[in-house]
Amino acid sequence: MRPNKRDELVRKALKVFYRDGFHATGMDKLVAETGVSKTSMYKHFRTKEDLILAALRLRDENFRNWFMRRVEELADTPADQLISSFDALGEWFAEDGFRGCMFIKAGAEFQEKEHPIHVQAAEHKRLLLEYFTDLARKAGAFDPESLGCQILLLKEGAIVTAVLLKSCDPAQDAKAAARVLLENALAAPIQ
Template sequence: MTTAPAPQTRKRPARQRAVASADRLFYERGVHAVGVDQITEDAGISKASLYTHFRTKDDLVVNYLVGRSDAWQEHVEAELPKRATTPGDRAVAVFDLLGEWFDEPGYRGCPFINVEAEFGHDHPSHDVTLAHRTWVRELFTSLLREADVDEPELGALELCLLYDGAMACAQADPSRPWAQAAGRTARRIVARPGTPASK
């Protein structure tokens, strides 16, 4: 999935340009390292224009993560039906999508984990992170339940561990096939017998 925004043009509305610049700069450099002056300069807008749309830099950070979450959800929901026909295979295909993202130039890890590392739980972005993680967990739970895997909620947590671990490992050591390794482990989780069959 290409997570970087499309190239900016001066014809785009100021708000869109601010969001696109913040998205790229926050992801590339981190939130603390990027000031409002850098965002307005990159977007070609004034501070007054920026603050017309965002009361604070924190509001811009929240908008950045909401945009990342929406884009990833749309991508996953559009791609999974194309990649696999069974719910178990779709759960594994999530890791194929991660692997494609890891291979893109400029991959810098999970934007949600990165922002959490900078701010912790007290920042307004924390609620966005929790909502995104809830979506990931519920996606896995639903797919495992449809696949008749025993204890789908616990299995979903295991898949979330693989999901987060693969992103962190790919950021720290991009030379290794972390997504493929996570996908192989995910397949073993999906292959567990369902509760009716195991009795």
């Protein structure tokens, strides 16, 4: 039961869950895809739910690390970083295997508010909200909580729209919107 074996299983499971969905992915498919036996799989993960939670934890770590790092590469000041977030998103949307946000999907497939998977998906969004709010505060926004939440709304909306509509360019529209909102939040103490 080497721990790196476990990590490898989580990595592969994450790929399949992201590609095919949670309910649509059976443990048999995962076992076939990872090349490991069912017994070994259940030695590492007590239930399918445990495996999903582990995959979500990895995804949260991967995504936020990549996102924040990329945003830092793209811009220097907090204000510019808020705006550049949507360039990073645009890059993500253009990736080959892009299938939307895993946490939106997790929240959609496990809807009960107390369900551990739903809770974990919510936690991911909370951390992103915190990130945006923080940037908004550092940028000097009058009401950083509001601006942070608005940026988050634009981000989530852009993801959903990128999945479902090909007719518009959500990342660019969201970026333009964010610019207007930021400008407004910096200029007007009373809107």
